[in-house]
Amino acid sequence: MRLGVIDIGSNTANLLIVDAHHGAKPLPAASHKAALRLSEHLADDGSVRADGVADLVDFVRQARHLAEEQGAEELLGFATSAIRESANGPAVLQALNDASGLDIQVLSGVDEARLTFLAARRWLGWSAGTLLLLDIGGGSLELGHGMDEGPDAAVSVPLGAGRVTRNLLPGDPPSPEVVREARKTIRATLAAEVRPIVRAGAADHAVGTSKTFRSLARLTGAAPSADGPYVRRVLNRDALGALVDRLARMPVSERVRQPGVSVERAPQVLAGALVAEAAMDLLRLDTLEICPWALREGVILRRLEHLAG
Structure with missing residues (x-):
């Protein structure tokens, strides 16, 4: 259909x-x-x-x-x-x-995490083992952890790239003091909410979905979208740390000239990088694989299941 x-x-x-x-x-x-x-x-x-x-x-x-x-x-x-x-x-x-x-x-934040997790599982397959999912949207960060098609632990944290930009990163570019305080607030907020994911244990495969993660991967050397969805793309934590330092010094007019950054996303890419860096640090992730399927695909897959049932 x-x-x-x-x-x-x-x-x-x-x-x-x-x-x-x-x-x-x-x-x-x-x-x-x-x-x-x-x-x-x-x-x-x-x-x-x-x-x-x-x-x-x-x-x-x-x-x-x-x-x-x-x-x-x-x-x-x-x-x-x-x-x-x-x-x-x-x-x-x-x-x-x-x-x-x-x-x-x-959708609730937990619904978002569950449906996005379903999409990532279907894309990566059972051979990926236990999955740890991270998805940064405009308003929230979703996380999921599990070995099945639905996560055993799912969390939504109010750390979306748009929200963080609006509430924590005034200025173009923001001052070093503002960036330092934003990083501190992001990490404290995430640490207070991420315990269910930490308690779920180690994952075999960590994945990031959403436009924010795709942009960050591109900025750190991943293949462009024109190469298609089947090219393996990853985001490395060390490369992300260096990227944060670069982005923090750039005005929006310079960010928009970077590969993989659209006009719409340029004001928020620093916030997304800070959230991604904090999550990878707190969850001790050296690398995230970028999954091209996310929430929309999860909604479609769930609807097809209902129609088949």
């Missing part, structure tokens, strides 16, 4: 259309995205402002129209931390559902 998924994140809204059936690899057929930057459309009380809601409504209408043009038999929708944590999240969700005729769901 042809299936469409709308993903409303903190940085971007995405539509992915795939041809898929249970037991087969989903094959991308079409995609569309918009850099809505919801975190920049928040009022002082934490609610999404009217202009942000209007942009979202426009996107879901466009996404539904495109999905229909592409022959999608079903269109799913989900939102993550930006809507989940906004003061007017239920009202925003209702506006989106009214405009699209869909039933867009808000």
Whole structure:
């Protein structure tokens, strides 16, 4: 069947259309995205402002129209931390559902971790053994650990690249003192939340998903996306430490000229690097393999399971 998924994140809204059936690899057929930057459309009380809601409504209408043009038999929708944590999240969700005729769901942070873990497991297979998953989004960091298709331990920590940039890294570039304090806060926050993952024990394979990890791997020498999804890409902790030092000295105008860094992600790449570095340090990971599948693929795989059942 042809299936469409709308993903409303903190940085971007995405539509992915795939041809898929249970037991087969989903094959991308079409995609569309918009850099809505919801975190920049928040009022002082934490609610999404009217202009942000209007942009979202426009996107879901466009996404539904495109999905229909592409022959999608079903269109799913989900939102993550930006809507989940906004003061007017239920009202925003209702506006989106009214405009699209869909039933867009808000995922919890643990749901995000579980679905992303499923996607990574399916991509890497059983031979990867026990998996440790890290995923940095705009609003949160998700972690999962387990030997099955679902993690035995799953954690969501409010350390997304957009959130950290907004709350902890003012300045362009931020001063060394600001970066030092941000690093301290990130590590204290993560250390307080990561205990379930640490207690789960050693993993056979550590993986990172999301655009942030892909960008960091590219910045440290991994193959470009043009080489395709089957090229093995890794992020090395030592190389990441050196990258953090470089990024901390760069204004956004210079970051955007680096390989693998888009205009939308340039303001947040330092925050993502600081979070990734802290997680790898605290979890004693020398290397992360980059997995091209993440949350959207996990949602698709779970839906196919339900249809088959």
